Amino acid sequence: MDDLDQLEAQSIFVLREAYRKLRPLALLWSLGKDSNVMVWLARKAFMGRVPFPVMHVDTGKKFPEMYNFRTEYAKKWNLDLLLGDCPPIEEIDPSLPPAARSAARKTAGLANLIDRHKLRGVIAGIRRDEQATRAKERVFSPRGAGHRWDVRNQPPEFWDQYATPYEDGMHIRVHPLLAWREIDIWRYIERENIPLVDLYFARNGKRYRSLGDQDITSPIDSDAATVAEVITELETSRTSERAGRAMDHEAEDAFERLRVAGYL
Amino acid sequence: MNTAATPATLRAAATPIVIVGHVDHGKSTLIGRLLYDTDSLQDGKLAQIVESSRKRGLTIEWSFLLDSLQIERDQGVTVDSTRIPFRLGEREFVIVDAPGHRQFLRNMITGAADAEAAVLVVDAQEGAQEQTRRHAMLLRLIGIRHVIVLLNKSDLLDFDEAKIAQAETDVRTLLARLEITVEAVIPASARDGDNIASRSDRAPWYRGPTLTEALADVPPPASRLALPFRMPVQDVYRFDDVRYVAGRIERGTIHVGDQIAIGAQGQVATVAEVCRWHAPVRPEAGAGESIALRLEPDLVPDRGDLLFPAHDPAAAPERSARIRTRLFWLRSEPLHVGESFTLRLATAEHDVTVTSIDAVVDLDDLTLNPGDSVPPDGFAEITLSASHAVLFDPFSPGFGDGRGVLVDRYQRIVGGAPLIGPAALPEGGHAIHPTASRLDAQARAAARGHDSAVFWLTGLPGSGKSTVARQAETDLAEQGIQATVLDGDTLRAGLCSDLGFSPADRRENIRRAAHVARILAESGQVVIVALVSPLQADRDLARQIVGERFHEVFVDATLETCEARDPKGLYAAARAGKIPAFTGVSAPYESPEAPELRLPTNGTTAESVETLVRFVTGEVGHA
Numbered sequence: 001m002d003d004l005d006q007l008e009a010q011s012i013f014v015l016r017e018a019y020r021k022l023r024p025l026a027l028l029w030s031l032g033k034d035s036n037v038m039v040w041l042a043r044k045a046f047m048g049r050v051p052f053p054v055m056h057v058d059t060g061k062k063f064p065e066m067y068n069f070r071t072e073y074a075k076k077w078n079l080d081l082l083l084g085d086c087p088p089i090e091e092i093d094p095s096l097p098p099a100a101r102s103a104a105r106k107t108a109g110l111a112n113l114i115d116r117h118k119l120r121g122v123i124a125g126i127r128r129d130e131q132a133t134r135a136k137e138r139v140f141s142p143r144g145a146g147h148r149w150d151v152r153n154q155p156p157e158f159w160d161q162y163a164t165p166y167e168d169g170m171h172i173r174v175h176p177l178l179a180w181r182e183i184d185i186w187r188y189i190e191r192e193n194i195p196l197v198d199l200y201f202a203r204n205g206k207r208y209r210s211l212g213d214q215d216i217t218s219p220i221d222s223d224a225a226t227v228a229e230v231i232t233e234l235e236t237s238r239t240s241e242r243a244g245r246a247m248d249h250e251a252e253d254a255f256e257r258l259r260v261a262g263y264l
Numbered sequence: 265m266n267t268a269a270t271p272a273t274l275r276a277a278a279t280p281i282v283i284v285g286h287v288d289h290g291k292s293t294l295i296g297r298l299l300y301d302t303d304s305l306q307d308g309k310l311a312q313i314v315e316s317s318r319k320r321g322l323t324i325e326w327s328f329l330l331d332s333l334q335i336e337r338d339q340g341v342t343v344d345s346t347r348i349p350f351r352l353g354e355r356e357f358v359i360v361d362a363p364g365h366r367q368f369l370r371n372m373i374t375g376a377a378d379a380e381a382a383v384l385v386v387d388a389q390e391g392a393q394e395q396t397r398r399h400a401m402l403l404r405l406i407g408i409r410h411v412i413v414l415l416n417k418s419d420l421l422d423f424d425e426a427k428i429a430q431a432e433t434d435v436r437t438l439l440a441r442l443e444i445t446v447e448a449v450i451p452a453s454a455r456d457g458d459n460i461a462s463r464s465d466r467a468p469w470y471r472g473p474t475l476t477e478a479l480a481d482v483p484p485p486a487s488r489l490a491l492p493f494r495m496p497v498q499d500v501y502r503f504d505d506v507r508y509v510a511g512r513i514e515r516g517t518i519h520v521g522d523q524i525a526i527g528a529q530g531q532v533a534t535v536a537e538v539c540r541w542h543a544p545v546r547p548e549a550g551a552g553e554s555i556a557l558r559l560e561p562d563l564v565p566d567r568g569d570l571l572f573p574a575h576d577p578a579a580a581p582e583r584s585a586r587i588r589t590r591l592f593w594l595r596s597e598p599l600h601v602g603e604s605f606t607l608r609l610a611t612a613e614h615d616v617t618v619t620s621i622d623a624v625v626d627l628d629d630l631t632l633n634p635g636d637s638v639p640p641d642g643f644a645e646i647t648l649s650a651s652h653a654v655l656f657d658p659f660s661p662g663f664g665d666g667r668g669v670l671v672d673r674y675q676r677i678v679g680g681a682p683l684i685g686p687a688a689l690p691e692g693g694h695a696i697h698p699t700a701s702r703l704d705a706q707a708r709a710a711a712r713g714h715d716s717a718v719f720w721l722t723g724l725p726g727s728g729k730s731t732v733a734r735q736a737e738t739d740l741a742e743q744g745i746q747a748t749v750l751d752g753d754t755l756r757a758g759l760c761s762d763l764g765f766s767p768a769d770r771r772e773n774i775r776r777a778a779h780v781a782r783i784l785a786e787s788g789q790v791v792i793v794a795l796v797s798p799l800q801a802d803r804d805l806a807r808q809i810v811g812e813r814f815h816e817v818f819v820d821a822t823l824e825t826c827e828a829r830d831p832k833g834l835y836a837a838a839r840a841g842k843i844p845a846f847t848g849v850s851a852p853y854e855s856p857e858a859p860e861l862r863l864p865t866n867g868t869t870a871e872s873v874e875t876l877v878r879f880v881t882g883e884v885g886h887a
Contacts, residue, residue, distance in 0.1 A: 001552050003277040003356070012554035013498070013512050020499045020567065040542075045510075047503055047556060048541045128347055135346045138374070156370035156594055156677045158377030158406075159667040161608050166675040179358075181349055192542065239308065 004188050011038075011176040012045040013160065014139055015123070018174040019051065021164050022121025025174075026053045026082065028110075028264070031066045032211045033196055034125035034177055037185055039077065040194050041176060042123075053080040053117075057109040059102075060085065061213040069197045084113035099216045100258055106213075107263040111147050120165050123174045124264050129181045133256045138163070141173040147262035149173075173264075183234045190227045201225045278349060278356035279482060282376040284403070285385030286395035290416040294385055294454035294475075295348070295361050296326025301461035302476065304350050326455075347375065352480055369641050370594045373402065373680060380662075381410035381447075381482040383475070384439075388415040388431045388451065392438050397627055401643050404442045405592050405682060407661030411444050412478045418451040419458065423467040441630050448478045486662050488515035488551035492579035493524070494657065494665070495571040496610035500564055501556070508539055508556035509565055513549055514610065514664050516573075518557070520547040527569030528583070528653050533559040568612030570655045581655045584686030586619070589668065590659070591644045595678040599638040599646075600808065605670040607648060607681065609656060616648040616670075647687045658685045708788040714745050715884040716785040718810045719876070721863075722797045722856060723819030724848045725834055726826035728869060729794035732819060735873040736792060740880060747880070748784055750777055751794040765845055771802050778806035785813050790884055792876075798853045815883060817876065818859035823848050 001009070018025055027042060027050065029035045042050045056070060074081040086109030092101050114122060128135040138154055140162035155163040165172055177185075189196065199208045199219075206219040207230075220239075224230040283291045296313075299305050317325040350357045360375040376382070382403050386396055403411060413435050421427045432449045439446050450459050451467050452475065458464030461476045473481070493516030501508045518524070522535045537558040538549050549555045557571075565571070573579040593599050599618065607616040624635030625643035638644040659666035659682035666683035709715045721729045730751045740747040755777055756763065763769040774797055781791045797803050807814040826848065827835040838846035845851040861879050863872040 001277075001550075003275045006277040006552060009512060009552055009554040016498050016510055016554070044541050044543075045554070046501065047508060047539060049503060051501075129349060132346070135348065154371065154374075157374045158680065159664070159669060160610075161669045161671075161677060163677070164675050179347075 004184065004191060007180055007184055008041065008044065008188070010179065011041045014174065014176040015042055015045040017162060018121050018123055019046070021162070022172055022174070024052070024117060024119050025121035025123065026055045026117065026119055027123040028125065029054045029056050029079070030125070030211075031056065031062070031070055031197060032125075033189065033200060034127065034185055036194055036196060037188055038123065038125040038177060039079070040192060043077070050077070050079055053082045055082045055084060055113055057084045057086065057106055057113060059106055059109070059213050061215055063197070063199060063211070063214055065197050065199055066211065073195065082113065082117070084109050102213060102216055103258050103263055104261070107258065107261055110264075111262055114147065114171060119171055121172050121174055123176060125177045126175055126264055127177050127180050127182070127185075131255055133259050137175055137178060139175050139178055140164075141175065142170055143173055143262065144170050147171070149260050149262065151260060183231065186227060186231050186234060190231060200230065276356070276484060278358045279381070279484065280347070280358045280360055280379045281479060281482065282360040282379035282382045282408070283385060284372065284376060284382055284399040286387070286390075286393040289385045289387040289390070289393075289396075290454045291385050292361055293326045294383070294414065294416065294460070295359055296328070297454045297457055297460055298359070298475065299348070299350060300326070301457055302350065302352065352476055355480065357479065369398070372399070373406070373592070373594070376402065376408070377406050377680070379408055380485055381412065381479075382408045383412045383414055385414050385416050386431070386435055388418045388428060389420050391431055391434050394627065397438065397630060398641070400439055400442055400444065401625060401627070401630065402592060404444055405590050405643060405680065407659065407682065409445070409661045410447055410482050411439065412447050412475070413439075413449040414454075414475060415449060415451045416454050419453040419456060419466065423451060423458075423464065425467075425469045438630070447481070448472050450475055450478065488663060489517055491515040491551075492576075493518050493522070493571070493573050494581070496612060497565045497567055497569045497571065498611050499567055506558065507562055507564065509559055510554075510556045511571070511611070512554045513551050515551045517548055517550040523574040524571045525574040525580070526563060526565045526571055528655055531563055532574045533561060533563050536560040568610075570610075570612070581657050582686055583653045583655055585650050585653050586687040587648050587650075587654060587656070588622070588684040588687040589646050589648050590682045590684060591638060591646050592680045593638045593640065593642050593644065593678070594680070595672070596640045598640065599644075599679070601636065605672060605678070607650070607654075607668045608671055609654070609666070609668045609683070614650045614654050616650045618646050619649040620647045622646060645684070648681070656683050659683050712746065712788050714790070716788045716790060717813045717815060717880070717883050718781045718785050718791045718793065719815050719817050719880060720797070720803065720806060721792065721794045721817045721819050722803060724821060724823060724826045724853055725796055725846070726829050726831055727819045727821040728872065729819045731869055732863065732872045732876060733792045733794040735869070736876045736880065739873060739877045740790060743881065745790055745881065745884065746788070747790040747792055749792045749794060750781060752796060770798070771805070774802045774806055775809065778809040782810045785810065790880060796847050796853075798847045798851065800854045800857060803856065815860040816856050817861045817863060817879075818856045819863050819872070820855070
C-alpha cells in the first residue's frame with residue numbers, strides 16, 4: 001500500500017464507524033475539492049452509494065459554477081441532498097469582524113440543519129494542515145449544548161476508538177480527512193479522476209485554491225490549469241492554503257472563536 | 265463496477281514521531297526549531313510568530329507555531345496535541361506535539377498512541393522529572409520501540425562533557441528499568457539549534473547523530489502481511505440483495521477461496537469475493553486495507569466478530585475469559601477491584617469486570633508493587649474477566665493487536681488496556697465471571713423516581729440506630745421511596761450467623777453488610793444500614809466497597825444515655841462481665857471523624873427520623 005492507499009483505507013474505516021455508531025448521520029458537502037473527495041470515499045466505503053443524506057449549507061453567495069456542479073453531481077451520484085439556508089447577516093452578532101460575521105452566518109445555518117434533522121453525527125471534511133486550531137481536532141469530535149466545541153476538554157482518542165454521544169442534544173463531528181494534506185487531496189483527485197468545479201483551474205493567470213463564499217474568497221496568481229499542474233504548483237508553493245480566506249487574518253484568535261462556536 | 269485507476273507514484277506513508285517530556289523541558293520549542301531549520305515553514309508563518317511573540321513581550325517564541333490556541337499562547341502551555349507534517353529529504357514524517365502537563369495525559373495519549381518513534385525531551389540540567397517518568401512509562405505501555413533522547417538546554421551546562429555524560433547515564437538507567445532501548449542520546453539546544461539539524465560546534469566531543477540524522481534512521485513500520493489473517497468485522501451491509509461483510513484487515517492476507525472461521529462460534533465460510541468500488545479487481549487483499557467480503561454460505565457475522573483462518577490451530581487467536589492486562593488509567597477517580605466496564609477491542613465490545621489488581625506502578629521509582637486501587641493517571645497490571653471467551657492476540661509493540669480500551673457506562677474512554685495474555689486461575693481457585701448489569705443507572709432512577717444511595721448509621725449500642733432506621737424506612741415508603749434496612753441483629757441472625765465479635769469477625773460482618781448494601785443500591789434501592797461499626801477503619805472499608813453512594817450518619821448519643829436506656833439489657837450484662845469486649849464498656853468506639861450527617865439524640869426519636877428522612881430525600885433527588 002502506498003500513502004494514498006493508507007489514507008483512503010483509514011478514511012473508509014472512519015466513515016464506516018460513523019455510519020454504524022451515529023444515527024441519524026449526514027455528510028456536509030460544500031462542493032469544494034475536499035468534500036468531493038469525501039463523497040467519493042463514502043461511495044468507496046459503501047460500494048458505490050452514499051447511504052445517508054448529503055447536506056449543503058447554502059449562504060446564497062456561492063459561485064454560479066458551484067450551484068451548477070451541485071445540481072449535476074447530486075443527480076449523477078444519486079445523492080440524498082438536503083439544503084439548509086442561513087439567516088440574514090443582520091441577525092448575526094455585529095461585534096464580529098466582517099468576514100467572521102459572514103462565517104458565523106454559515107455556523108447558524110449549519111446549527112439549524114443539525115437541530116431540524118436531530119443529527120447525532122455530522123461528517124465534515126476538515127484537515128489538520130489547513131489551520132492551526134483544526135490541527136487540535138479529534139476524528140470524532142463531540143459537540144455539546146449549543147454545538148460548542150470544548151477544546152480544553154476533548155475526550156481521549158487512540159487506537160481507532162472514538163467517542164460517541166453520551167448526552168441528549170449533543171452530536172459528533174466526524175472528520176475522515178483529518179490526516180490528509182492539501183497535496184494528498186490533489187494526488188487522490190488525480191488518481192481517482194474525481195470531478196471538480198473548474199474554478200480551481202487557472203484562467204487568465206488566476207485560480208482559486210480554496211472555495212468559500214464569493215465575497216470572502218480571493219483567487220491566487222497561478223497558471224495551473226490541470227490537476228497535474230496544480231500538484232506541481234503545490235509541491236513548490238510556500239504560501240498557506242487559506243491565505244485567500246479573509247476571516248483567518250482579521251484577528252489572531254478569530255478562527256478559534258468561530259470554531260468553538262460550531263464553525264468548521 | 266471497477267475501472268482502472270491511474271497508477272500513483274508509490275510513496276511510503278508518513279512516519280509519526282511523538283515528542284514527549286516534562287513540561288518546560290522544551291518540546292514545542294524543539295518542534296518550532298526543527299520546522300524552521302528544515303525549511304518546512306510556510307510563508308508568513310514566521311512573521312506571524314514574531315508578531316504574536318512581540319505582543320507578549322517575547323523576542324521569538326517557537327512554540328507559538330504549535331500552540332495555536334489563545335490559552336496556550338497566553339499561559340505558555342500546550343493544551344492539546346497537534347500533528348504537523350514535516351519532510352526530511354524524501355521521507356515524510358508527522359510530528360506529534362504532546363502536552364506535558366499531568367492533567368493532559370489523555371491528550372498526550374491521543375497524540376502518541378500510533379507513533380513509530382518518540383523523542384523524549386529532557387532538560388539536561390534538571391534531568392528526568394515526574395512527567396519524564398510518566399511519559400517513559402507510557403511509551404512502554406503503548407509499545408513505542410524506538411526512543412531518541414534529546415538532552416535539551418545543554419547550553420546551560422556549557423556542553424560540558426562530564427556533566428552531560430552524567431545526565432545521559434541517569435536517563436539511560438531510568439529507561440533501562442522500563443526495558444526501553446535508547447537509540448541515541450543527543451546533547452542539544454533547541455532554542456539555539458545545536459545538534460538539531462546541524463552539528464553543534466559547542467560540543468566537539470560529541471560523536472553521535474544530530475536529531476535529524478537520528479530521525480532519518482527510524483525504521484519503517486513492520487509489515488503485517490506475513491502474519492495469520494485477522495479481520496474484525498466492522499459492519500454488515502445489504503445492498504441490492506448482496507451481503508457485504510465490511511472491515512479492515514489488521515494483519516495477514518485473504519484470497520478468494522480461503523476458508524475463514526467467524527468469531528468465538530467458529531462457523532466456517534469461504535471467501536467468495538473481495539469487493540471494492542472503483543478500484544482494480546483483485547482476488548486478494550492485505551493488512552491495512554478497508555474492504556468488504558462476500559461469504560459462502562451467506563452467513564451474517566456480528567460487528568466485533570474476528571475473522572481468522574479456519575482449520576489451523578496455529579493461526580488461531582488466543583481464547584480466554586480471563587485476561588491479564590496492562591492498564592493506563594485516565595479517570596479522575598481511582599480504579600477498584602469489582603468495577604465493570606466495556607472492553608472495546610478493535611470493533612468488538614465485551615462486558616468485563618476487574619477481578620484483581622495485580623501490581624501498581626510506583627511513579628517515583630517505576631517499580632511494580634501490590635496495591636488495591638489504581639490512582640488517577642496511574643499505571644498497573646490487572647486481570648479482567650468476561651462472562652464468555654474473548655478472542656484476541658496479545659499486544660505486541662508495533663502491531664495493532666490486543667489494544668483494548670475500557671469504556672464506562674457513560675461511554676467515556678477511561679483507560680487503555682493492552683492485553684498481555686490469558687490469566688491462569690489461581691491455584692485451587694474457581695473461575696468467577698462477575699457480570700455487570702446492562703441496565704443503565706439513570707434509566708433505573710428515572711423508572712423509580714429517585715436515585716439510590718447507602719446511609720450507614722453508626723453509633724453506640726442502644727443509641728437508637730435501628731429504631732430510627734425502621735421509622736425512616738416507613739416514612740420514606742409513604743413518599744414513594746423504596747428503602748431497605750440492614751440492621752446488625754438481622755444480619756447476624758442469618759447472613760453472618762457464623763461470625764463472632766472478634767475484631768476480625770466484626771470487620772467481616774461489616775464487609776458483608778457493605779457488599780449487600782452495594783448490590784441493593786445498584787438495583788436502585790435506598791439502603792439504610794444500622795450497625796454499631798465501632799472502628800473508623802472498618803467504616804472506611806465499607807465506604808470503599810460501596811463507593812460514591814456511601815453516606816456516613818452518626819447517631820450521636822452519649823454512653824450514659826445509651827446505658828440508661830439499655831433496651832436489650834446488654835449494658836447490664838456487659839457490666840456484669842457476661843459479654844466480653846462490649847463496645848463502649850470493654851471495647852473502643854471511635855466516633856466518626858467527618859460524618860455526612862449527625863443525629864444528636866438529645867432531641868426526640870421523631871426529630872432524628874425527620875432529619876434523616878430529609879437528608880435522604882435531599883440526596884436521592886426525590887421530586
